Amino acid sequence: MAAMSAEQILDALDPEQREVASALHGPVCVLAGAGTGKTRAITHRIAYGVRVGAYNPQSVLAVTFTARAAGEMRQRLRGLGAEGVQARTFHAAALRQLSYFWPQVVGGQVPQLVEQKAQLVGRAARAAGLSVDRLAVRDLASEIEWAKVSLVAAEDYVQVAASHNRPAPAGIERVLVADVMRAYEDAKTDAVVLDFEDILLLLADMIGRHHEVGDQIRRQYKHFVVDEYQDVSPLQQYVLDQWLGGRRELCVVGDPAQTIYSFAGASPEHLLGFGRRYEDATVVRLVRDYRSTPQVVSLANGLMQQRGSVQTGVELVAQRPSGPATGYTAYADDGAEAAGVADKIEALISSGVPAREIAILYRTNSQSEELEDALATRGIGYLIRGGQRFFDRDEVKRAIVLLRGAAVAPSDDALGVRVREALGGAGWTEEPPTARGAVRERWDSLQALAELGDTFDAEALAATGEPATMRDFVEHLAERASAQHAPAVEGVTLSTIHAAKGLEWDAVFLVGMSEGLMPISLAETDDAVEEERRLLYVGITRAREHLNLSFARARREGGKATRKRTRFLERWWPDARPAQRQRQSKATAHDLDADAAQLFDALKAWRLERAKENSKPAFTVLVDTSLVTIAQHRPQTLGELAKVHGVGASKLESYGAEILRVIAEN
Numbered sequence: 001m002a003a004m005s006a007e008q009i010l011d012a013l014d015p016e017q018r019e020v021a022s023a024l025h026g027p028v029c030v031l032a033g034a035g036t037g038k039t040r041a042i043t044h045r046i047a048y049g050v051r052v053g054a055y056n057p058q059s060v061l062a063v064t065f066t067a068r069a070a071g072e073m074r075q076r077l078r079g080l081g082a083e084g085v086q087a088r089t090f091h092a093a094a095l096r097q098l099s100y101f102w103p104q105v106v107g108g109q110v111p112q113l114v115e116q117k118a119q120l121v122g123r124a125a126r127a128a129g130l131s132v133d134r135l136a137v138r139d140l141a142s143e144i145e146w147a148k149v150s151l152v153a154a155e156d157y158v159q160v161a162a163s164h165n166r167p168a169p170a171g172i173e174r175v176l177v178a179d180v181m182r183a184y185e186d187a188k189t190d191a192v193v194l195d196f197e198d199i200l201l202l203l204a205d206m207i208g209r210h211h212e213v214g215d216q217i218r219r220q221y222k223h224f225v226v227d228e229y230q231d232v233s234p235l236q237q238y239v240l241d242q243w244l245g246g247r248r249e250l251c252v253v254g255d256p257a258q259t260i261y262s263f264a265g266a267s268p269e270h271l272l273g274f275g276r277r278y279e280d281a282t283v284v285r286l287v288r289d290y291r292s293t294p295q296v297v298s299l300a301n302g303l304m305q306q307r308g309s310v311q312t313g314v315e316l317v318a319q320r321p322s323g324p325a326t327g328y329t330a331y332a333d334d335g336a337e338a339a340g341v342a343d344k345i346e347a348l349i350s351s352g353v354p355a356r357e358i359a360i361l362y363r364t365n366s367q368s369e370e371l372e373d374a375l376a377t378r379g380i381g382y383l384i385r386g387g388q389r390f391f392d393r394d395e396v397k398r399a400i401v402l403l404r405g406a407a408v409a410p411s412d413d414a415l416g417v418r419v420r421e422a423l424g425g426a427g428w429t430e431e432p433p434t435a436r437g438a439v440r441e442r443w444d445s446l447q448a449l450a451e452l453g454d455t456f457d458a459e460a461l462a463a464t465g466e467p468a469t470m471r472d473f474v475e476h477l478a479e480r481a482s483a484q485h486a487p488a489v490e491g492v493t494l495s496t497i498h499a500a501k502g503l504e505w506d507a508v509f510l511v512g513m514s515e516g517l518m519p520i521s522l523a524e525t526d527d528a529v530e531e532e533r534r535l536l537y538v539g540i541t542r543a544r545e546h547l548n549l550s551f552a553r554a555r556r557e558g559g560k561a562t563r564k565r566t567r568f569l570e571r572w573w574p575d576a577r578p579a580q581r582q583r584q585s586k587a588t589a590h591d592l593d594a595d596a597a598q599l600f601d602a603l604k605a606w607r608l609e610r611a612k613e614n615s616k617p618a619f620t621v622l623v624d625t626s627l628v629t630i631a632q633h634r635p636q637t638l639g640e641l642a643k644v645h646g647v648g649a650s651k652l653e654s655y656g657a658e659i660l661r662v663i664a665e666n
Helices: 006-011 015-021 038-051 067-079 089-106 116-126 134-149 152-163 176-193 196-209 211-220 234-244 294-305 334-350 364-378 394-407 415-424 438-464 472-481 528-542 580-586 596-616 623-635 650-666
Strands: 028-032 058-065 088-090 223-226 250-254 282-286 327-333 359-363 382-384 492-496 504-508 545-556
Touching: 006 015, 006 038, 015 038, 015 282, 028 580, 038 058, 038 067, 038 250, 058 067, 058 089, 067 088, 067 176, 067 472, 088 089, 089 196, 089 211, 089 234, 116 134, 134 152, 134 176, 134 196, 134 234, 152 176, 196 211, 196 234, 211 327, 223 364, 282 492, 294 528, 294 545, 327 334, 327 472, 334 359, 334 364, 334 504, 334 545, 334 580, 334 650, 359 364, 364 382, 364 492, 394 438, 394 472, 415 438, 415 472, 438 472, 504 528, 596 623
Parallel strands: 028 250, 028 282, 058 088, 058 223, 223 250, 327 545, 359 492, 359 504, 382 492, 504 545
Antiparallel strands: none
16 A cells, blocks of 8 residues: 555644644644544644655654553554654653663663662651551652652752642651652662652753763754643653753643643643743644534533633534433442442443443542442453553463464464464463453453454555564564553453543443542642542543443442532532432323323333233333333433333343334334
């Protein structure tokens, strides 16, 4: 397949994306709302620049915040014919440069990188005279990270932390926290190790002190692109400034409404202040939301407009057709909420929505336990985002070894056949095991590799006209592993909202939407509450089509119903009245208009016929209130029908198709 021409690269974009791609020289600021195709815009910008000769691919450095996002960017750039462009995380790019220059400037190799601070922080706390437990060590480690990425030295910590209203980690006085910070740096020096923040600090210092280092980096990289710019910390901005060295070839992309890491040092001020720093900057707003239905987009916009937040970002314009209404449910307790959500998920899966396209999002990890139990009880597979990484699983490691072995053996079989033959040696079978738990999880991992092989082969055929080879596939897996870009595993995703950023699903359930959880009780300042609002915005905009929000009035069954729905959703949430009053206020057959009444009569006639066939009372098929709701709203799909109160998974399976037929006939 011939490489895309410059005009073809631009033709694939909408007018605003095209404006981004055509602005080849900086400074450029792209304010990109959720689902507006920002990655598409910036990768096409780079590819267009390469195609017209404005950029040498090796002179472009694109940085983002996760290995997965960097891997996706590299993959898209290759597909657009822009191979050779460096797309990395801030830390990966900095570590590569530091490792290259360290032997020349310092001598020897870069010290070992310590991935977990806990042991060193515990040692530092004891050296500072503190007796700390595991949770206190965790809080101290987080505070040390905040100080380092915020460029706050130990001697300035007390004053700066107070000015930022930083809560005392584990209740420890700020003066003592500063002592721990000093002791931690001493402990690292004694152990001859570096932490992740040191990579950026040392590189920036090296560039600043040694002009030949900065000159060499600037000769290499002449054009910079920064994704998720609203999450840049002062330390990352400092490194970026060193890379630029006063030059202006910079394109930044971000969304102020998705700033959810201020607690960790991220600041949207770099994005919001870009126009002040570069008064002649090209500013483009991407507003066309291709991800979500108008129902989801409307809620997302309304949420941010409550405080005028949209004025500093973008107001989304939905591009998809209308979808189902957003669901709001108040449950009696946490157990009832978990069961209700699991029932709705079961109905969605029965209607044809793949489990991997469904997610349950929550504010804190502790909320997952009851949800896991409810899904497991119904035999619904799930995976917890933030658990063991896909490519670190034993069965995946073994499978990749077998695939590598198969790659060196000659064969005329199609890639999909060869992949499945190799996976058979790791325990994969055509049919999934009936057992759940670890056995099913291992099979799901191998099945994900099998399906990835099919997708890879199809994409290669479409792009080149030639089928992919096993060697190509193994190399592709190696690249995905390095980027931690896991294939989709069949199962409902359980995740905190923070960990879900950058992802999307057909159906999203946001649980625990009550005061104290959203916003979380720890959000005591106005700024902290506004960050919680932005976090909810991120959660809402993960949904493509189905969005359900819920909360539980009490923690335990029979407990006191003291919880209230979140203040953020009061404008949209139906009155959360006690269940008895809700039942009394439901519509009856007398409230139906003529058309709905005709459908109600048809549904009653169908129900009577079904009841006679089963030799059971009519109400055991469906109660009148359910028939009234169906007659009022006329659901067109099994998914819409599943939202009717009283239509559970078993009734949907038994009667769903028949009910839809009755609706269609009337």
